[in-house]
Amino acid sequence: MYRYDQYDQQMVDARVEEFRDQARRRLEGKLTEDQFKPLRLMNGLYLQLHAYMLRVAVPYGTLNSLQIRALADIAEKYDRGYGHFTTRQNIQYNWIKLEDVADILADLAKVEMHAIQTSGNCIRNISSDHFAGAAADEVTDPRPYAELLRQWSSFHPEFSYLPRKFKIAVIASDTDRAAMRLHDIGIQIVERDGALGAAFYVGGGMGRTPMVAPCINPFVPLDQLITYAEACLRVYNRHGRRDNKYKARIKILVHEMGAEEYTRQVEEEFAHLLEQGVEPPFAELERIRTFFADPPFDAGADVALDRSDPDFALWVDRNTVAHKADGYVSAVISLKPVGGIPGDATAEQMRLMGDLAKEYSFDELRVMHTQNIVLPHVRKADLHAVWTALDGAGLGSPNLDTVEDIIACPGLDYCSLANARSIPVAQRISERFAANGKTAELGQLKVKISGCINACGHHHAGHIGILGVDRKGVENYQLSLGGSEAEDVSLAKITGPGFDEAGIVDAVETAADVYLRERQDGERFLDTYRRIGMTPFKEALYG
């Protein structure tokens, strides 16, 4: 994985001292809250429902054991013993004191981490495929491009006061595991005539106006990648709406201007910027690539697996994914125990995951946007030991991509923007299906819950999506069906009137039962919904 050199280290160290100084000026009253707010947000610090919340960047979701141990230490030393992994592959802490933040950032800098641009109207942490470097279907590892974009976007002098936040995802396979087309810019590294290039999808997003990004350029040469991104951002910075924060995302600009006109302006700006020489030397990309070379896989790794323990075999079937190297798999650590809080991990659990990564996965972990953790490179021969350790720590739930593997935003339990609680709904749904035994039969069924229209819980992209709303001071939940964040991307449609907390759990089961009744061979819930449409579901829900 990528390692800092003296320059990267200097930059994060400088940022720590900058924030220390800004926090001091805030505490002394030299900065008003209005002035301080964008500065703290650009260091991931929110004022949330109960306290300050700090969001730490996990660039393209990649961590090593030293880093996750540092995250565990921060959870214990400065917070309340746990952290929450987010839908953008980051981690956040809920009980932070302003007076501690600079020290936390300094602790992070010691392990080559930071909270730079994890919030605010700037270019956020670059996300990527959580199986990058392990997946058999990628044309190349997408992370070197994500890292190059990370450096380019860090402390960008022109793009730090954008109309609104800006999220970029980079993938390198036709299978989309990063919700690429639901980002402000989604980049897919593609191969054409033996050369790699970048397809740019611009103007996707969720939130109150969900949009799927159109492709504006199918092949940007890699030695022009940064220049093209710069052109995309400049057109947005100049012309994105600033009169209404709900219309300020780039998706609205692309939609109102039209993808064709937006593309024309980007191409014009791109031609201009090519003459300015803003592109990094190609040698920099080559330098970064060396950090992402394959680890020394054991060519003789045993491809057979002892499946005599049925619980273990179930976990292997559900939570491990094919790997490009023979004898290896990527193993998913579920942070979705039945009845648990999606994405939360205790300090002890983080340390265990770090230990397992160190011993069994070439010292690498990945954070998934689905709020789980991956051990990307595990020998099949080591899987039983890994599973045994995970299971003993409450991390062995065999439920990847099942109805129990629910994405949920923090909701009204933690978030000052929320209108309803998300976590309890996720808890009740996973308990319901664990109890009624339908989880296995339902197969892949992605349930995603947001506590407000900002859609941090990706409800628009759920096979089953749930949106919490406030109806005259009472929590109410809208059900939607048919969304997907993957390569078959689509936006979910609302079924009809909303439900109360108990009602929404029943409604999810009702929808699942319609699928079980109507499905044909090999169909997932999503496939059946797409074939039969909304009507049978509506009849069952409201009929």
Add this chain to the structure above:
Amino acid sequence: MRILTGNDLKTGAVIWWTGSDWSLHVADAVDVTGREDELARVEEAERRVNVPYAIDAEMHEGQPRPAHIKDRIRALGPTVRQDLTLKPADPDIRNWVI
């Protein structure tokens, strides 16, 4: 009634105006109807509170109870982690919040 709340600037903790100071406990809050803006301005200027604002509340068993569920969760802590709330051992607290 109207009660005044905000966050402690240094710690971020949720705090409530008691009439003379700030408390972690909403039970200590006093009615500030008509004086919200002035109190908020003075206290924020002195940096004894961050982003103060007033909310609706009603008296409930002799103590102020915020009118909206969001403010009740804010007053107490996350409903999904009672161990982290201000009343980790109170068996009836759920009924107060929801």
Add this chain to the structure above:
Amino acid sequence: MVEQTPPAEGRGPDAGSLIRYREDEPVDHGAVTVDAFLAQTNASAVRVEPGDDVRELLPHLERLALIEVNFPAFGDGRGYSSARILREAGYDGELRAVGDVLVDQVAYMRRCGFDAFDPDAPLDEDDLQAALARWPEVYQSAADSRTPIWNLRN
């Protein structure tokens, strides 16, 4: 909301808050709006609002000695692009950030090509020096002459 922008009287060296990183003498008359500038031929100072397209000025750069870029609110970042576009086009006169300009923004503004600042609220001198000295290196190219880290490495 953008205010009407008459010539910026009271600004300039006499206002006391002007900070310049140039050796030449400041322009001693007020800046006019972009529309007024394009409609007349004798002005040498113009004031750019966030919604203005600075590319309209590009044919006339040789007669401009001062371009003020107004920041009515510090969160409106269009002026950063305006500045860079002017420098990319070869403008080498004074480029002055005016309005709601905060000390924590000055380093980025310098990188975008601003070489003068006339903030509504005076900047603390120590904080300003600290902000400008903060960054040992830079990651990316901009309108200044600093060498990006990726060129230092390779």
